[in-house]
Amino acid sequence: MPTDTTSPRIAIVDIAGKGKGVIAQEGIARGTLIISEKPRIIVPAVGDAGLVKAISVLPREDLSFMLSFPHGPEDIPIIGALKHFIPCVGDHTISLCSTICRVNHTCYSPKGSPNASYFWNTISKEEELYAIKEIKAGEEIEVSYMSNVSDFKPPVQHLRETYAFECACPGCTRPAADLLASEKRIAAYNSFVDDLPSRFGPDNPLEILEDISRQILVISAEGWTSDIGSRAHDAFQLCASYGDAASARKWEAICRDSHALYQGRKSDSFKRAKDLATNPQSFHAWKQLGRRNLKGPVSCFCEATSTIY
Numbered sequence: 001m002p003t004d005t006t007s008p009r010i011a012i013v014d015i016a017g018k019g020k021g022v023i024a025q026e027g028i029a030r031g032t033l034i035i036s037e038k039p040r041i042i043v044p045a046v047g048d049a050g051l052v053k054a055i056s057v058l059p060r061e062d063l064s065f066m067l068s069f070p071h072g073p074e075d076i077p078i079i080g081a082l083k084h085f086i087p088c089v090g091d092h093t094i095s096l097c098s099t100i101c102r103v104n105h106t107c108y109s110p111k112g113s114p115n116a117s118y119f120w121n122t123i124s125k126e127e128e129l130y131a132i133k134e135i136k137a138g139e140e141i142e143v144s145y146m147s148n149v150s151d152f153k154p155p156v157q158h159l160r161e162t163y164a165f166e167c168a169c170p171g172c173t174r175p176a177a178d179l180l181a182s183e184k185r186i187a188a189y190n191s192f193v194d195d196l197p198s199r200f201g202p203d204n205p206l207e208i209l210e211d212i213s214r215q216i217l218v219i220s221a222e223g224w225t226s227d228i229g230s231r232a233h234d235a236f237q238l239c240a241s242y243g244d245a246a247s248a249r250k251w252e253a254i255c256r257d258s259h260a261l262y263q264g265r266k267s268d269s270f271k272r273a274k275d276l277a278t279n280p281q282s283f284h285a286w287k288q289l290g291r292r293n294l295k296g297p298v299s300c301f302c303e304a305t306s307t308i309y
């Protein structure tokens, strides 16, 4: 996997139907840190009493920067524009980055998915944008504004209500029956994930691993490859609980590589996964379910999974 040290050339340009957007000016390898940015402006979140005051003391050029973002017809321009600053919204503040805030959205879907993901680095206090696919010169860089699949909402309506735009990505423009079928599969996947902890126990670890592998394939076919790392970590936990170091290492390596791609190599989740993949015995529940060799079947599940993300 490529390292994070490259700084590919990118540009902010006009994109038909979307306002501004960001394009690659040269090929960008999967896994590359495209840009890491300190916010240009940080203001309290919409609804916070301090927001108006914070805006009122901004320098003129920052105000015009904010006003250069789209806003809905019913919005007060500057407050409405804040909705459109995703992906740089924090819990209690809105952080506005000069470049990453210009990156447009596309959905994870069976018809396509974003080529980049963004991540707030809590240590450097910078927003980071990673290439999660190979990106060709001239291609638009796109992320998903939808949060995790565990919090899935039908995208067209959610994006309209929350970010005030009509998503016309290949996934959202599928026939209604296809959209509904996807929603059902995603709901079944989320139920599977919710029920998983209660299934962990002394019986049937191979059945659980097989189910995890199957669900990884289901959710990846829905485009949500971003969730592979978490499921691989579930499989790791099971293997580690049975003291099968070889299988545990393989699963956590998938988790580590997935986190590297979607959250960056500087993230805590990547570092944790890297440590566990090297030393699964440090897992808190190591051998808690006894000792069992899960290696054989797990290897083939792993191989199928590791080719996807």
Ligand SMILES: C[S@@+](CC[C@H](N)C(=O)[O-])C[C@H]1O[C@@H](n2cnc3c(N)ncnc32)[C@H](O)[C@@H]1O
Binding pocket: 017, 018, 019, 020, 021, 068, 069, 070, 071, 083, 084, 085, 086, 087, 100, 101, 102, 103, 104, 105, 106, 163, 164, 165, 166, 167, 168, 169
């Ligand atoms: C973070 S900003 C992205 C930059 C923005 N396009 C601009 O002109 O500055 C988010 C806003 O861009 C627009 N946008 C993003 N993705 C879009 C898409 N797929 N289709 C149409 N508009 C989109 C929406 O207005 C959204 O609220």
